Amino acid sequence: MVRFYCYIILEYLLYFLFGSPKKKVVRCKTRQIVNSNEVIVHTHEWAGYEFERKKVIKYIEKEFVCxxxxxxxxxxAYTGGFKLRKILTISDNNTDYISKLENSDFFDSSFEIYSVPNIGMDFSGYNYIYRNCLSEDNQYLFLTNTSVNGESQPxxxxxxxxxxDNPQLGLLGISYSSKIYQTLVKSNYTPHVQSFFILTTTDVLKEIVHANDGIFPGAEENYKLSIIRFGEAKLSQIANSLGYDIGIVNENGALQILPTINDSSLVDGDYRLYVKEPNRINRIK
Known part of the structure; x- marks a missing residue:
């Protein structure tokens, strides 16, 4: 926590003295082709949560079940054309929680289940997948947590x-923020995919971690604000710096690219404050 606040104070002083750093122009890049029919679908959960809970979006008091x-x-319920490798990571796991899960009416024994520490929260689970579950083959990879809206659809x-269909896309999500809140520099344009749902490829993820000196963004943070700043936001920043686009499937069911240059097509701040169903996986239209 101390390191986080030292960082944002220094960041503000540099901004006050020198203004915003100029954004580098990065050559556009396309992903490596995926030939594998196996898709990794990862879900991270904290053992302190109930299996079904209500989540409230701050400031607007929108509530949904997840x-x-x-x-x-x-x-x-999946009946599509891919072979799913279903993985569940659980932080602060314990035998009582596992027993309760295995005796629930929705338990699926085809899930691989791994216990992880709670440092880094979701990113502890994401980091586990990166370190232990990726093969040499390039694969599609979903990284999610259980705050995704409970409304279910293919x-x-x-x-x-x-x-x-969009080989320039490095990260695809369902929600975004157009700025960083975890800073004293209030006028900042830093669009990033929110980390409770991300689709990428294993090759892109490997590139991102390599560009971050071999550390999965956010995995070593233990303070919530620093996890968002140096995990969630940094994932998108690195993807952009590598030359990839980032985007979401918005509430209208359309692909929306998040421009690196300030763009009025994006909402000011957290996208969830402006939609009818926050955190929902939207059908593509």
Whole structure:
């Protein structure tokens, strides 16, 4: 926590003295082709949550139902054309939680389940996948947590097609923020995909981690604000710096690219403050 606040104070002083740093022009890049029919679908959960819970979006008090029950049922119902490797990571795991999960009415024994520390929160789970579950083959990879809206609908094949049809896309999500809130520099334009749902490829993820000196962004942070700043936001920043576009499937069911240069097509701040159903996986239209 101390390191985080020292960083943002220094950042503000540099901004006050020298203004915003100039954005570098990066040559556009396209992803490596995916030939594997196996898709890794990862869900991260904290053992302190109920299987079904209500989440409230701050400032607007929008409430929706989410939780592990919906995440598992969403994948159990899959009937698409890919072979799913379903992985669940659980932080602060314990035997009572596992027993309760295995005896629930929605448990799916085809899930691989791994216990991870809670440092880095979701990024502890994401880091585990990166360190332990990737093969040499380039694969499609979903990184999600259980705060995804419980409203269920088919999405895997549709979202993979969007990524496949747009080879310049490095990260595809369902929500974004156009700025960083974890800073004293209030006038900043830093669009990034929110990390509760990200589709990418394993090769792109390897590039991002390599560009971050071999450290998965956010995995070593233990303070919530620094996890968002140096995990969620940094993932998108590195993807952009490598030459990839980032985007989301918006509430209208359309692909929306998040421009690197300030663009009025994006909302000011957190996209979830402006939509009817926050954190929802939207059908592509």
């Amino acid at each position: 939780g592990l029950r919906f995440a598992i049922k969403r994948l159990t 999405f895997i094949d549709e979202y993979i097609k969007i990524l496949s």
